[in-house]
Amino acid sequence: MKIETWLKNNTFHHSSFSDLADLVREKEKQNLKISLCIPTLNEERTIGKEIILFHSELMVRYPLIDEIAIIDSGSSDNTLNVARSFGADTYLASDILPNLPPKKGKGENLWKAIYQLEGDIIIYVDADIKNIHPRFAYGLVAPLIYREEIKYVKAFYDRPLAFSEGIRPSGGGRVTEILIRPLFSLFFPELSAIIQPLSGEYAVRREVLEKLSFPIGYGVETAHIIDVYREYGLDAFAQTDLDQRVHRNQETRSLGKMAFGILQTFFRRLKEGNMISELPELSTVLRQFQVHDKEFETINMDIREEERPPMLSIPEYLKKRGIKKK
Numbered sequence: 001m002k003i004e005t006w007l008k009n010n011t012f013h014h015s016s017f018s019d020l021a022d023l024v025r026e027k028e029k030q031n032l033k034i035s036l037c038i039p040t041l042n043e044e045r046t047i048g049k050e051i052i053l054f055h056s057e058l059m060v061r062y063p064l065i066d067e068i069a070i071i072d073s074g075s076s077d078n079t080l081n082v083a084r085s086f087g088a089d090t091y092l093a094s095d096i097l098p099n100l101p102p103k104k105g106k107g108e109n110l111w112k113a114i115y116q117l118e119g120d121i122i123i124y125v126d127a128d129i130k131n132i133h134p135r136f137a138y139g140l141v142a143p144l145i146y147r148e149e150i151k152y153v154k155a156f157y158d159r160p161l162a163f164s165e166g167i168r169p170s171g172g173g174r175v176t177e178i179l180i181r182p183l184f185s186l187f188f189p190e191l192s193a194i195i196q197p198l199s200g201e202y203a204v205r206r207e208v209l210e211k212l213s214f215p216i217g218y219g220v221e222t223a224h225i226i227d228v229y230r231e232y233g234l235d236a237f238a239q240t241d242l243d244q245r246v247h248r249n250q251e252t253r254s255l256g257k258m259a260f261g262i263l264q265t266f267f268r269r270l271k272e273g274n275m276i277s278e279l280p281e282l283s284t285v286l287r288q289f290q291v292h293d294k295e296f297e298t299i300n301m302d303i304r305e306e307e308r309p310p311m312l313s314i315p316e317y318l319k320k321r322g323i324k325k326k
Contacts, residue, residue, distance in 0.1 A: 124201065
């Protein structure tokens with residue numbers, strides 16, 4: 001019954017929050033600062049449109065967002081120049097907290113955004129959305145503004161996949177349905193109520209983010225959901241229907257890499273939560289195959305889902321935020 005009640009009370013449609021003037025008034029009444037972070041790696045084709053839209057609609061027309069920042073993994077294309085030319089703050093992840101050994105991965109960018117950005121709430125939006133719309137930001141931040149008890153809002157949507165010949169009417173969410181939903185159903189049944197736990201769009205209160213460990217790679221969204229659930233329970237979550245998200249397709253082999261990283265993160269949390277008594281040392285090598293000249297070739301990849309510690313354990317962050325170490 002808990003799941004049904006939560007789905008009724010904590011699942012929204014973005015159209016419920018279309019009165020942006022009221023949303024801004026409530027934000028200002030609470031004296032909130034809101035940051036938008038877009039993690040990037042070679043996204044020159046779509047990043048300009050995203051920045052133009054969010055800046056014009058949610059900074060100029062309706063002052064809902066206070067800063068837009070690009071945290072980049074080291075793009076080799078023109079991503080940073082395009083983003084800068086359209087008014088976004090741009091940062092290389094490796095330049096943030098430079099005393100720490102650099103690591104590569106989307107989770108690294110998300111983690112460093114907590115240090116770099118100023119918002120009481122941080123909205124994360126992926127950079128490859130072809131049908132970008134203001135709802136990808138206001139639809140996620142609105143539940144946090146209107147309901148104090150909500151701490152973490154996930155997006156969900158229909159995910160048609162973009163191909164050269166047009167749009168396929170349905171698809172996407174393959175890792176969620178094949179891997180995450182079965183795992184959650186087995187070990188964390190209440191979390192199976194989250195429709196798209198791996199969505200790259202979500203909004204979170206800083207007070208939550210700064211307490212979380214961050215896998216630097218594929219496991220970051222799964223880790224967040226489990227850790228927030230253990231700390232605050234299901235009622236801390238909400239989810240918003242954003243209707244549709246059009247993005248590029250990923251090959252099955254890439255999804256295998258993603259699943260491998262997620263599994264490392266998932267098993268680690270089962271062990272930390274004493275949900276399994278023994279866990280052997282896990283291999284970090286994923287073996288895949290490809291056919292070349294009618295011969296099957298082995299591809300071995302070493303994938304290590306390292307994690308950054310909670311930002312509250314970083315002295316530079318405590319100093320910057322004026323937090324006294326306990």
